[in-house]
Amino acid sequence: xEKIQINQLSDFLLGQAEDLNAMTGCTCVIAPEGAxxxxxxxxxxxxxxxxxxxxxxxxxxxxHGVMLSGGSSFGLDAAGGLMELLxxxxxxxxxxxxxxxxxxxxx
Numbered sequence: 001x002e003k004i005q006i007n008q009l010s011d012f013l014l015g016q017a018e019d020l021n022a023m024t025g026c027t028c029v030i031a032p033e034g035a036x037x038x039x040x041x042x043x044x045x046x047x048x049x050x051x052x053x054x055x056x057x058x059x060x061x062x063x064h065g066v067m068l069s070g071g072s073s074f075g076l077d078a079a080g081g082l083m084e085l086l087x088x089x090x091x092x093x094x095x096x097x098x099x100x101x102x103x104x105x106x107x
Contacts, residue, residue, distance in 0.1 A: 011035075024070035026078045032091050034062030034102075041106060047072070049079050049105040060102055064091050067105035079105040 006014065011033065018025030039054045049067075053060045065082045069075030083103050086092055092099035 026067060026069040028082050029066045031064055034064055037063040047076055047107045049076050051104050054104060063104055064101040065103040069107045075107040076105055079103045
């Protein structure tokens, strides 16, 4: 396996925000052209959003964004903001009247 720097992933956009007072934050990975994803959720109390769509038996073939967040269940709301951004930028599945971004999240 070849080791690369994260900024060498030219097909992906990366973002990060944090709230030091609340001791929480989030990181997002955006795939403007879509990307194939998989997941392995572990831990005693993980929270997820749309993770079941990554099951290979589902009809989704790509994901446009992945959000990793803190902040307990409140952190799951961060994916809504990412979906709004991607819709504005016309990144997602074209459904005629708009595009619907496939965004998955784990906290």
